[in-house]
Amino acid sequence: MNWLRDELKRAIPPLIEKWQPIMGVVVKKFFVQKMKTRWGSCNYTQGNVRFNSELAKKTPQCLEYVVVHELAHLLEPSHNARFHSLMSQFLPNWKLIKAELNRVL
Ligand SMILES: [Zn+2]
Structure with a gap:
C-alpha cells in the first residue's frame, strides 16, 4: 500500500502550487x-498542512477539495460563515465533492 502513499505525496505539491x-x-x-x-x-x-494518507484511495477531485479546504484554513482557522464563503468562492461545487468524499470512508 506504500506506493499509494507515495503517489499521494507526489500529487499534493502541484495542487498546492496551483x-x-x-x-x-x-x-x-x-x-x-x-x-x-x-x-x-x-x-x-x-x-x-497535513493530509490523511487514506486520500490516496479517493478521486483527484476529492484530493483537490481537501487541499483547498486546508489552504482556506490559512485564511480562516474556523469553520465559520467566512470559511464557507471562501470555499464557495474558490471551489463553487465544494459541497458536492465533500458529500462524495464522505460517502464511503
Ligand atoms: Zn477544516
Whole structure:
C-alpha cells in the first residue's frame, strides 16, 4: 500500500502550487499521515498542512477539495460563515465533492 502513499505525496505539491497564488496563501510544509477522524488538518500559525494518507484511495477531485479546504484554513482557522464563503468562492461545487468524499470512508 506504500506506493499509494507515495503517489499521494507526489500529487499534493502541484495542487498546492496551483492554489497558493489563487488563494494568496503560502504553505510552509505539508505532511501525509494516517488520521483517524479527519481528511486533513492545518496549523494556522505555523503554516503547515497535513493530509490523511487514506486520500490516496479517493478521486483527484476529492484530493483537490481537501487541499483547498486546508489552504482556506490559512485564511480562516474556523469553520465559520467566512470559511464557507471562501470555499464557495474558490471551489463553487465544494459541497458536492465533500458529500462524495464522505460517502464511503
Ligand atoms: Zn477544516
